[in-house]
Amino acid sequence: xxxxxxxxxxxxxxxxxxxxxxxxxxxxxxxxxxxxxxxxxxxxxxxxxxxxxxxxxxxxxxxxxxxxxxxxxxxxxxxxxxxxxxxxxxxxxxxxxxxxxxxxxxxxxxxxxxxxxxxxxxxxxxxxxxxxxxxxxxxxxxxxxxxxxxxxxxxxxxxxxxxxxxxxxxxxxxxxxxxxxxxxxxxxxxxxxxxxxxxxxxxxxxxxxxxxxxxxxxxxxxxxxxxxxxxxxxxxxxxxxxxxxxxxxxxxxxxxxxxxxxxxxxxxxxxxxxxxxxxxxxxxxxxxxxxxxxxxxxxxxxxxxxxxxxxxxxxxxxxxxxxxxxxxxxxxxxxxxxxxxxxxxxxxxxxxxxxxxxxxxxxxxxxxxxxxxxxxxxxxxxxxxxxxxxxxxxxxxxxxxxxxxxxxxxxxxxxxxxxxxxxxxxxxxxxxxxxxxxxxxxxxxxxxxxxxxxxxxxxxxxxxxxxxxxxxxxxxxxxxxxxxxxx
Amino acid sequence: xxxxxxxxxxxxxxxxxxxxxxxxxxxxxxxxxxxxxxxxxxxxxxxxxxxxxxxxxxxxxxxxxxxxxxxxxxxxxxxxxxxxxxxxxxxxxxxxxxxxxxxxxxxxxxxxxxxxxxxxxxxxxxxxxxxxxxxxxxxxxxxxxxxxxxxxxxxxxxxxxxxxxxxxxxxxxxxxxxxxxxxxxxxxxxxxxxxxxxxxxxxxxxxxxxxxxxxxxxxxxxxxxxxxxxxxxxxxxxxxxxxxxxxxxxxxxxxxxxxxxxxxxxxxxxxxxxxxxxxxxxxxxxxxxxxxxxxxxxxxxxxxxxxxxxxxxxxxxxxxxxxxxxxxxxxxxxxxxxxxxxxxxxxxxxxxxxxxxxxxxxxxxxxxxxxxxxxxxxxxxxxxxxxxxxxxxxxxxxxxxxxxxxxxxxxxxxxxxxxxxxxxxxxxxxxxxxxxxxxxxxxxxxxxxxxxxxxxxxxxxxxxxxxxxxxxxxxxxxxxxxxxxxx
Numbered sequence: 001x002x003x004x005x006x007x008x009x010x011x012x013x014x015x016x017x018x019x020x021x022x023x024x025x026x027x028x029x030x031x032x033x034x035x036x037x038x039x040x041x042x043x044x045x046x047x048x049x050x051x052x053x054x055x056x057x058x059x060x061x062x063x064x065x066x067x068x069x070x071x072x073x074x075x076x077x078x079x080x081x082x083x084x085x086x087x088x089x090x091x092x093x094x095x096x097x098x099x100x101x102x103x104x105x106x107x108x109x110x111x112x113x114x115x116x117x118x119x120x121x122x123x124x125x126x127x128x129x130x131x132x133x134x135x136x137x138x139x140x141x142x143x144x145x146x147x148x149x150x151x152x153x154x155x156x157x158x159x160x161x162x163x164x165x166x167x168x169x170x171x172x173x174x175x176x177x178x179x180x181x182x183x184x185x186x187x188x189x190x191x192x193x194x195x196x197x198x199x200x201x202x203x204x205x206x207x208x209x210x211x212x213x214x215x216x217x218x219x220x221x222x223x224x225x226x227x228x229x230x231x232x233x234x235x236x237x238x239x240x241x242x243x244x245x246x247x248x249x250x251x252x253x254x255x256x257x258x259x260x261x262x263x264x265x266x267x268x269x270x271x272x273x274x275x276x277x278x279x280x281x282x283x284x285x286x287x288x289x290x291x292x293x294x295x296x297x298x299x300x301x302x303x304x305x306x307x308x309x310x311x312x313x314x315x316x317x318x319x320x321x322x323x324x325x326x327x328x329x330x331x332x333x334x335x336x337x338x339x340x341x342x343x344x345x346x347x348x349x350x351x352x353x354x355x356x357x358x359x360x361x362x363x364x365x366x367x368x369x370x371x372x373x374x375x376x377x378x379x380x381x382x383x384x385x386x387x388x389x390x391x392x393x394x395x396x397x398x399x400x401x402x403x404x405x406x407x408x409x410x411x412x413x414x415x416x417x418x419x420x421x422x423x424x425x426x427x428x429x430x431x432x433x434x435x436x437x438x439x440x441x442x443x444x445x446x447x448x449x450x451x452x453x454x455x456x457x458x459x460x461x462x463x464x465x466x467x468x469x470x471x472x473x474x475x476x477x478x479x480x481x482x483x484x485x486x487x
Numbered sequence: 488x489x490x491x492x493x494x495x496x497x498x499x500x501x502x503x504x505x506x507x508x509x510x511x512x513x514x515x516x517x518x519x520x521x522x523x524x525x526x527x528x529x530x531x532x533x534x535x536x537x538x539x540x541x542x543x544x545x546x547x548x549x550x551x552x553x554x555x556x557x558x559x560x561x562x563x564x565x566x567x568x569x570x571x572x573x574x575x576x577x578x579x580x581x582x583x584x585x586x587x588x589x590x591x592x593x594x595x596x597x598x599x600x601x602x603x604x605x606x607x608x609x610x611x612x613x614x615x616x617x618x619x620x621x622x623x624x625x626x627x628x629x630x631x632x633x634x635x636x637x638x639x640x641x642x643x644x645x646x647x648x649x650x651x652x653x654x655x656x657x658x659x660x661x662x663x664x665x666x667x668x669x670x671x672x673x674x675x676x677x678x679x680x681x682x683x684x685x686x687x688x689x690x691x692x693x694x695x696x697x698x699x700x701x702x703x704x705x706x707x708x709x710x711x712x713x714x715x716x717x718x719x720x721x722x723x724x725x726x727x728x729x730x731x732x733x734x735x736x737x738x739x740x741x742x743x744x745x746x747x748x749x750x751x752x753x754x755x756x757x758x759x760x761x762x763x764x765x766x767x768x769x770x771x772x773x774x775x776x777x778x779x780x781x782x783x784x785x786x787x788x789x790x791x792x793x794x795x796x797x798x799x800x801x802x803x804x805x806x807x808x809x810x811x812x813x814x815x816x817x818x819x820x821x822x823x824x825x826x827x828x829x830x831x832x833x834x835x836x837x838x839x840x841x842x843x844x845x846x847x848x849x850x851x852x853x854x855x856x857x858x859x860x861x862x863x864x865x866x867x868x869x870x871x872x873x874x875x876x877x878x879x880x881x882x883x884x885x886x887x888x889x890x891x892x893x894x895x896x897x898x899x900x901x902x903x904x905x906x907x908x909x910x911x912x913x914x915x916x917x918x919x920x921x922x923x924x925x926x927x928x929x930x931x932x933x934x935x936x937x938x939x940x941x942x943x944x945x946x947x948x949x950x951x952x953x954x955x956x957x958x959x960x961x962x963x964x965x966x967x968x969x970x971x972x973x974x
Binding site for chain 2: 009010011012013014015016018019020021022023026027041042043044046047048049050051052053054055057058060074075076078079082084086096097099100101106107108110116118120129130138140141142143145146148149152156270273274276277278279336337338339368369372377380382385386387389390393396399400401402403404405406407408409417420421
């Protein structure tokens with residue numbers, strides 16, 4: 001390893017906040033998404049996919065915590081000098097798709113899509129710059145029955161995944177209620193739009209911060225541990241108190257003091273009636289005035305899927321698992337492009353968050369696929385390799401996962417490789433066996449327990465089962481028998 | 488539609504060369520990929536995924552036709568000023584992954600991965616800037632048995648997808664043979680590397696151009712129809728003639744006149760023996776000296792999966808379907824990062840090309856999922872919507888795809904929507920029916936054939952089947968009966 005050689009080598013590394021995924025993670029995610037797709041399909045939603053790159057202006061700027069232009073997204077210029085961005089969610093591209101194809105779509109348009117999205121943000125533990133979302137949306141339906149249906153679908157999905165009733169709740173609120181409260185404390189109107197957004201995002205942090213810290217964000221601003229200062233909404237103490245009262249359950253006087261507030265309450269009541277009629281009690285879906293959602297584009301009902309069971313945080317303290325998805329009504333997003341109003345509502349699951357929850361509950365198998373039957377490469381000449389290749393082919397033709405060792409290492413390393421791969425069977429044919437038309441079959445599972453056997457008779461019997469010779473033409477049958485021993 | 492309003496609207500459009508995908512395409516691709524995964528898994532390959540963004544220097548520059556720096560790829564700068572690129576294939580990221588994790592991987596490392604890749608090239612008909620590849624690679628195996636196995640796996644995969652024997656062939660060659668021929672005509676050595684690359688890419692165009700046009704690319708250069716001039720390799724006529732002879736089958740004298748050529752021929756012979764021993768005759772896998780593959784990084788065996796049946800081109804002329812995938816040995820790609828040699832070989836399928844082939848052969852179902860049973864929204868008050876919601880829920884709980892109409896249109900438009908969605912059953916409950924605890928069930932398939940019935944008796948009988956009333960509690964049973972009528 002000379003220094004000279006090292007200098008010329010490229011370093012093998014990933015950009016920050018990006019991850020590789022192995023077979024167990026991929027299989028578990030696939031299994032989970034299959035269940036979600038089944039539920040969504042039963043609800044009448046169809047699959048749709050949009051590309052990873054969109055024109056930046058078509059995506060719009062709807063990310064929270066986005067202070068600089070283009071911050072939060074990965075952007076690059078196309079040949080014709082137009083800015084493109086990697087999609088940061090699946091809602092903005094859907095709005096572009098619906099607007100582009102509106103004349104030809106069945107209306108309402110019901111679709112679901114799973115896909116990777118990208119955020120150009122500071123990565124952290126469990127916080128990636130590429131992650132997967134699974135969305136379902138109804139576009140072209142103004143009735144809150146559409147919102148109610150998606151909440152019920154979210155509940156059904158969590159139960160279909162094995163999360164027991166009582167371990168989750170879908171919390172529902174309505175932006176108009178909050179708009180009413182904000183109007184009541186004097187920050188209504190176009191001129192206060194930026195301030196209202198700060199208020200929304202502050203309240204959205206109530207799952208992480210207490211009212212003291214959120215109060216700072218609502219008031220003069222907040223200095224975090226790292227020394228970063230976040231500008232506050234500039235509300236005074238009386239306004240903050242009234243806002244807090246408006247977020248409390250049954251604060252209907254405050255909420256109903258404006259037209260927006262009254263409308264929001266009426267819509268919540270209608271949704272509650274639909275939930276109740278369909279048999280979804282407050283143990284599954286409940287109205288909760290504390291839900292706000294941090295995104296600017298919501299215009300009516302907002303909802304959040306929360307898991308109630310506890311897990312340990314990094315410090316070993318028990319904490320609620322928390323949100324695994326959410327959504328709401330975004331009536332303005334499609335009509336950004338069109339000359340007609342297009343009401344819409346949708347729900348987004350954080351795929352890796354939900355998978356982590358299922359793993360915490362033991363509802364996802366993390367057992368990798370069984371390793372292949374390994375045919376060892378004893379003689380590496382063409383005759384030897386041809387013979388091994390034929391054995392492997394026979395096994396595969398019989399539907400058995402099998403592989404010929406293709407590296408250059410010796411027998412000991414090959415057995416170690418079988419172990420690494422989780423192989424249950426190894427097949428060995430030296431030149432003597434080849435001449436006799438035979439192979440040795442090794443039961444690696446049984447073989448691993450041999451030295452725990454004390455009794456000599458039993459040892460010999462087991463040993464005979466753990467390695468034995470068969471004719472080449474009987475390999476498939478013999479391997480099947482050994483595999484059957486171990487389920 | 489005022490001009491004023493139009494000016495403020497964002498245009499709903501996608502960047503060039505990118506496409507949306509609907510349910511039929513997504514389902515067909517999924518079904519195809521499931522079969523590929525099964526074959527690859529049976530061969531002992533495991534799933535792996537890498538992120539979409541990589542450091543540009545880690546990807547390297549291995550794209551053909553890449554004249555300008557950064558051309559061919561989508562690149563952007565990270566916060567720390569390092570260049571990142573969207574992956575342009577799945578081989579370069581795999582090389583980065585293997586190098587980064589080499590100490591901890593089982594060796595050889597066998598993996599497969601399907602994923603979107605991105606090329607910043609001029610889009611055209613059927614030529615997208617985002618497309619999907621499905622790769623399998625064996626890293627850490629220097630033996631050509633690893634290449635041979637992947638060729639056999641490619642053949643098995645095509646047959647598992649329903650492509651009949653005789654309708655495809657896996658063509659195999661070895662870069663070393665071509666290197667030998669190039670050395671023989673005097674363009675060996677480091678100083679001719681760029682020229683050899685031009686030669687490789689010219690020969691790789693033999694599937695599109697005849698020898699006259701390829702000869703221009705090998706010689707002084709070629710002016711295409713659009714007026715673009717491509718610089719040639721500058722070979723003289725004698726060199727071109729000798730090169731052409733070297734590419735002809737059984738031109739062993741030319742090929743064996745150098746050490747590289749002899750080695751390449753020996754490797755091809757070894758592979759041929761392995762194919763033959765495993766029962767893969769030249770009707771499935773054949774040695775073909777015309778295969779070169781346009782990528783610079785191949786170092787040994789190269790292979791290509793070609794479909795032999797004919798389809799019509801844009802002008803209606805019959806043409807061979809052609810290549811749906813290919814690959815080869817790339818012994819230098821992983822060791823770019825490491826201080827040890829890491830031989831590797833892999834195969835890549837062009838997913839949409841292969842899907843198009845299966846569609847041309849009628850081997851992929853393009854029937855979309857059946858439309859949902861549609862419950863019409865007749866009374867839109869809470870009582871009405873609650874009643875409809877309950878019916879929909881009962882159907883879904885029985886595993887039936889069902890949906891409540893959530894738009895605001897009248898009954899006629901709702902029936903049209905059912906038609907658009909491909910619904911076979913509609914359920915109607917007006918206020919009278921609701922009071923009586925009944926619904927009307929409409930068999931939309933039967934209903935559509937009613938007016939073809941001439942005979943009055945038959946008409947009445949059919950009509951009674953096509954629409955009938957049932958008690959609300961019998962809806963599920965009645966819907967099941969109607970769905971069973973239509974398979």
